[in-house]
Structures are given as structure tokens and as C-alpha cells.
Amino acid sequence: MTKAEQEIEGKLERIRRETEGLHPRADFSARLQESLAKLGKESSAPSLGKRDMSAASRSVRAAGAQGSLRQIEGWGRKALVAAALAAAAAFALAQSQESTLDESWVVNEYEGEIDW
Amino acid sequence: MEDKDSARLELSGPAAFASLVEATQLSLVRLAARLMGNLSEGEDVVQEAYMKAFRALEQGHFEGRAHAQTWLRRIVTNTALDALRARRRRPRPSAELEDEDPTQEGQAQARLALAELDHWLHTLPPDQRVTLILKHVEGLRATEIAELMQCSEGAVEQRLVRARAALKAFRGEQDD
Numbered sequence: 018m019t020k021a022e023q024e025i026e027g028k029l030e031r032i033r034r035e036t037e038g039l040h041p042r043a044d045f046s047a048r049l050q051e052s053l054a055k056l057g058k059e060s061s062a063p064s065l066g067k068r069d070m071s072a073a074s075r076s077v078r079a080a081g082a083q084g085s086l087r088q089i090e091g092w093g094r095k096a097l098v099a100a101a102l103a104a105a106a107a108f109a110l111a112q113s114q115e116s117t118l119d120e121s122w123v124v125n126e127y128e129g130e131i132d133w
Numbered sequence: 134m135e136d137k138d139s140a141r142l143e144l145s146g147p148a149a150f151a152s153l154v155e156a157t158q159l160s161l162v163r164l165a166a167r168l169m170g171n172l173s174e175g176e177d178v179v180q181e182a183y184m185k186a187f188r189a190l191e192q193g194h195f196e197g198r199a200h201a202q203t204w205l206r207r208i209v210t211n212t213a214l215d216a217l218r219a220r221r222r223r224p225r226p227s228a229e230l231e232d233e234d235p236t237q238e239g240q241a242q243a244r245l246a247l248a249e250l251d252h253w254l255h256t257l258p259p260d261q262r263v264t265l266i267l268k269h270v271e272g273l274r275a276t277e278i279a280e281l282m283q284c285s286e287g288a289v290e291q292r293l294v295r296a297r298a299a300l301k302a303f304r305g306e307q308d309d
Binding site for chain 2: 033035036039052
């Protein structure tokens, strides 16, 4: 490795160290939840049934912040789809009513048959 | 075909998309901010990436072959590449430092480092810039970069060689 290449890698390594503690600004989560809530309201979720959405919405309510990557990586596609929709619905409801998740609202929004 | 009972079992687990976001947002924002050289643009990239992920899940485009985290990192990387290409078409007037967030003391050095990175790499084509950052800042192997950027390992190595050569030439110009 040439001296110039060592300098390049050294500089990038320093920048890596200096940006290691970087984290999102305080309003990032709120903005993100707002966008997800909007998407959730627009969603039609044709392939999910009532019972599945109820189960997913219970999952969201129970999940809180305790989810870990190890858990998530084991999920199948259907579980992720249902969880995504339920989470967006939960965000939307929390924003509009500042209350806990109302399963009937979620179920009414996502009527449809299971197609798996 | 999966039976309904097993599908229901999957859904009754304690995790959800909310916890996927919770578990991944910190590392994804850091990745995107490094790729963009700017925290606010990095946050925009991550927000857009989650929207894409949400839509993809809804439409059944995630088949579970990759880990959810790898899949999200790939979406973030591609979204950042698009944003960098758009930025080249409409360059920013100057490399501005973002407004200070009073809740984030101690972030000043990180933001300065990002600005330095952005200024230093601004002449590189987006694919070379992203490859270099993934390799030397994120510390990924060539195989991992190839997976994220959906290209061959040979293409990764070629981009690294070209990026280093361009940076050496840029430094030479500055020294003159």
C-alpha cells in the first residue's frame, strides 16, 4: 500500500470513529411515525384477514421497544407484512386519539381474506 | 402452502414493524448520514427507505431470503445512491452545516466529520463514493458490499481502485 493510500484509509478510519456516536435528531422518530401512519391509512391490505390483524395488533401493543434484531431476523414475510400494517395503524390511532390501540378500528380498516 | 395455524403462530409473536424500526433506525441513520455526508439528508434517506420497505412488504416483494436488517440496509444504500445522483444533477450551493439541535450535545464533532467527508468525496461518482464508505467507514467486506449494491465483487474492487486513484489525484491538485 502506498503512502497516499494509507493516508486515505487513515482519514476514513478517523471519520468512522468520530461519527460512531451519531444518532438521529430528537424529532426524527415523530416524523417517521407520522409518515408511517399516513401510509397505514392509505393501505388496503387485501390479503390479510380480521383474525390475523387482531393478532398482529396485539403484537404491536405488546412489543413496545423490546424487539431485537435477533427476533426480527427470524420473521417470515407474512409476519412482517402483518406487523407493518398493524404498526402503521397503531401509529395512526395513537396520533388521532392519543389512546391505546383499538383492535376494532384496525380490523375494520383491514377486512379481507387470508390467501395463504 | 403454509397452513393458517402456522401463519397465526408467526403473527402472535411479540415483535412488529414498530420494533423493526425501533431496532434498526439508529444504525440505518448512521449509515445513511455517512453515505450522504450530512445528518438531515441521512434522516430523509432512512425515512424514505422505511416507506419503501413498508410498501414492499405490503405488496409481497420481500420473500424472506435475506435477513430483514440486510434487506433494509440494501434499501437505504440504494436510496442514498439515488439521492447522491440527484444531488449531482442539482448541486447544493455550499456544504452547509445543519442547525444545532440543543438536545444533541456532543454531536458537533460527528457533524463536522460528516461535513469533512462530504467535502472530501464530493468529486467522486456516487457508486465509488458509496463503495469507499461501505468499505472503510462501515467496515464491510467486498462480498457484503456486493450484496448491498447488487453488483459483483469485481465491480466493488474496481470502484475502490478508481475511488482511491481519484482521491490521490484530487489531493495532488490541492497540493499544487
